[in-house]
Amino acid sequence: MGEFELIARHFTRPGRSARPALALGVGDDCALLQPAPGQQLAISTDMLVEGRHFLSTVAPERLGHKALAVNLSDLAACGAEPLGCTLALALPRADETFVAGFARGLFALADAHGIELVGGDTTAGPLNLCITVFGQVPAGQALLRSGARAGDELWVSGGTLGDARLALEVFRGTHALPGEAFEAVRRAMELPQPRVTLGLALRGVATSAIDISDGLLGDLGHVLQRSGVGATVEVDALPRSAVLAAQPQALQHECLLAGGDDYELLFTAPASAHAAVLQAGRQAGVTVTCCGRIEATPGLRVINAAGQPVPTPWRSFDHFQ
Amino acid sequence: MGEFELIARHFTRPGRSARPALALGVGDDCALLQPAPGQQLAISTDMLVEGRHFLSTVAPERLGHKALAVNLSDLAACGAEPLGCTLALALPRADETFVAGFARGLFALADAHGIELVGGDTTAGPLNLCITVFGQVPAGQALLRSGARAGDELWVSGGTLGDARLALEVFRGTHALPGEAFEAVRRAMELPQPRVTLGLALRGVATSAIDISDGLLGDLGHVLQRSGVGATVEVDALPRSAVLAAQPQALQHECLLAGGDDYELLFTAPASAHAAVLQAGRQAGVTVTCCGRIEATPGLRVINAAGQPVPTPWRSFDHFQ
Numbered sequence: 001m002g003e004f005e006l007i008a009r010h011f012t013r014p015g016r017s018a019r020p021a022l023a024l025g026v027g028d029d030c031a032l033l034q035p036a037p038g039q040q041l042a043i044s045t046d047m048l049v050e051g052r053h054f055l056s057t058v059a060p061e062r063l064g065h066k067a068l069a070v071n072l073s074d075l076a077a078c079g080a081e082p083l084g085c086t087l088a089l090a091l092p093r094a095d096e097t098f099v100a101g102f103a104r105g106l107f108a109l110a111d112a113h114g115i116e117l118v119g120g121d122t123t124a125g126p127l128n129l130c131i132t133v134f135g136q137v138p139a140g141q142a143l144l145r146s147g148a149r150a151g152d153e154l155w156v157s158g159g160t161l162g163d164a165r166l167a168l169e170v171f172r173g174t175h176a177l178p179g180e181a182f183e184a185v186r187r188a189m190e191l192p193q194p195r196v197t198l199g200l201a202l203r204g205v206a207t208s209a210i211d212i213s214d215g216l217l218g219d220l221g222h223v224l225q226r227s228g229v230g231a232t233v234e235v236d237a238l239p240r241s242a243v244l245a246a247q248p249q250a251l252q253h254e255c256l257l258a259g260g261d262d263y264e265l266l267f268t269a270p271a272s273a274h275a276a277v278l279q280a281g282r283q284a285g286v287t288v289t290c291c292g293r294i295e296a297t298p299g300l301r302v303i304n305a306a307g308q309p310v311p312t313p314w315r316s317f318d319h320f321q
Numbered sequence: 322m323g324e325f326e327l328i329a330r331h332f333t334r335p336g337r338s339a340r341p342a343l344a345l346g347v348g349d350d351c352a353l354l355q356p357a358p359g360q361q362l363a364i365s366t367d368m369l370v371e372g373r374h375f376l377s378t379v380a381p382e383r384l385g386h387k388a389l390a391v392n393l394s395d396l397a398a399c400g401a402e403p404l405g406c407t408l409a410l411a412l413p414r415a416d417e418t419f420v421a422g423f424a425r426g427l428f429a430l431a432d433a434h435g436i437e438l439v440g441g442d443t444t445a446g447p448l449n450l451c452i453t454v455f456g457q458v459p460a461g462q463a464l465l466r467s468g469a470r471a472g473d474e475l476w477v478s479g480g481t482l483g484d485a486r487l488a489l490e491v492f493r494g495t496h497a498l499p500g501e502a503f504e505a506v507r508r509a510m511e512l513p514q515p516r517v518t519l520g521l522a523l524r525g526v527a528t529s530a531i532d533i534s535d536g537l538l539g540d541l542g543h544v545l546q547r548s549g550v551g552a553t554v555e556v557d558a559l560p561r562s563a564v565l566a567a568q569p570q571a572l573q574h575e576c577l578l579a580g581g582d583d584y585e586l587l588f589t590a591p592a593s594a595h596a597a598v599l600q601a602g603r604q605a606g607v608t609v610t611c612c613g614r615i616e617a618t619p620g621l622r623v624i625n626a627a628g629q630p631v632p633t634p635w636r637s638f639d640h641f642q
Binding site for chain 2: 031032040041044074075077080089119121130142146210
């Protein structure tokens with residue numbers, strides 16, 4: 001099967017009732033999108049490479065999910081409502097089983113968020129997935145990295161921070177887990193849930209937000225730098241699964257603070273908005289946990305529940321380190 | 322140098338006066354873009370892989386140009402005004418010479434079209450470049466593939482159709498050219514000029530348009546299929562360089578009709594708009610040549626100046642054939 005046929009068979013879904021914003025989808029030189037009046041378009045792009053962002057062992061359907069999820073997570077971190085995405089795909093060969101599974105996983109998540117694949121490109125080459133997502137947000141209401149203020153509380157979403165990193169350590173062979181525990185953390189790694197609804201609920205509540213892709217400390221560092229502030233994180237307050245909580249403390253700390261691949265939202269809000277944040281979490285059906293405080297003193301401090309400093313010997317994940 | 326530093330050094334240009342449409346550029350989870358009221362957003366994405374879309378011999382600066390050019394060409398084919406782009410880049414290693422040259426070439430073309438790089442992603446991996454471009458076009462005025470009508474004239478832009486393919490044949494070793502001639506066709510292959518201004522001038526004049534990326538016949542086939550019409554192309558009317566015109570006829574025909582990588586516009590317009598098309602070409606400073614006619618009879622016929630059928634034994638370029 002050739003390139004055009006492969007695309008046509010798995011990536012065009014004729015006759016689907018498109019969103020009002022989508023004027024023209026796959027099949028022309030460009031897709032045409034019409035954001036609602038007064039809305040800004042939020043755009044993000046992520047490239048996934050085998051061995052870096054996913055392992056060859058991942059099921060194609062889960063890979064389709066994850067490729068879109070990590071992009072939707074960027075829209076969530078801006079408080080943007082998803083509209084559509086494009087997909088560019090390099091494949092070593094025209095592997096229909098892979099493409100069919102990948103498309104199934106991608107479209108299942110796209111449908112869950114009411115968005116369409118509006119365009120794309122397919123080519124032969126080492127496996128590479130590049131998705132660009134588009135969302136809309138009322139002008140001036142986007143959650144930015146630059147809005148954290150001294151005195152703000154620091155929050156994190158979800159209940160399984162660090163599980164993706166724990167799964168990676170098992171795949172790497174540096175750690176072992178019983179089968180069921182491994183399946184649970186593997187799910188966290190392969191099927192992250194983008195916090196889109198929470199991002200929308202946090203508009204007007206949170207002062208800044210970022211999604212945790214490179215590790216909590218590294219991503220928080222971007223917020224602190226952009227906002228010109230410092231922070232203290234309480235590691236014992238960070239939410240973790242029963243599986244992670246059963247691991248040695250040093251491993252827990254590494255997974256929680258330097259893990260990456262979590263795709264939870266890390267955000268700040270004034271202490272006066274504490275109840276509003278909890279309400280936003282309930283509204284979105286997502287646990288939100290206060291795990292620290294933004295301070296005027298520059299730098300990033302990590303303490304335990306007793307207030308003692310916790311060592312942080314890891315660097316943020318850097319693809320070229 | 323790490324990933325973040327590499328990006329910061331070469332891909333952020335702080336303090337640049339952004340377009341009015343650009344609310345927030347590189348450095349947050351999303352870029353924010355505000356199309357003018359009443360405009361649709363045109364979006365296209367292209368992925369370039371070494372050995373498929375470019376050779377390892379290409380200078381990084383030319384590669385930066387070409388990666389953006391092929392995307393701008395899609396906006397041109399829709400008659401859209403470019404606003405911005407994102408870049409996702411997989412690099413085998415953090416090679417600063419490559420990145421610096423690539424960024425130079427990309428920004429030179431971006432500046433020529435008044436657009437900004439609004440976001441991106443960099444990762445380690447086999448060399449892969451994925452650019453997504455955004456443009457705007459008044460609602461309902463985009464040039465589509467579906468608008469060709471029987472009786473329309475068929476036009477092509479530019480004067481060096483087929484040169485990119487001729488250069489590829491030299492690189493492949495199937496053909497030889499003297500040094501100067503080779504440099505000229507190599508330029509056509511490595512530095513294509515997206516016909517953005519022509520695309521804008523053709524709004525309201527052309528009935529359909531596509532850019533020639535996979536070869537004239539293959540790309541025309543997409544227009545005919547979408548429009549439900551047929552066409553006759555006169556091969557002797559197709560514009561070609563002096564270098565190509567000096568090659569054997571069979572090679573000329575293959576380069577002109579099945580070459581690909583031309584990034585010229587192939588478009589249709591009513592015969593009554595003949596003068597308006599020539600005027601659009603003058604306005605854009607681009608040669609436009611009438612090279613055939615759209616017909617009600619399905620199928621694609623190629624004839625020479627004497628009206629005799631010309632054999633077309635090639636398939637459209639398919640990345641998986």
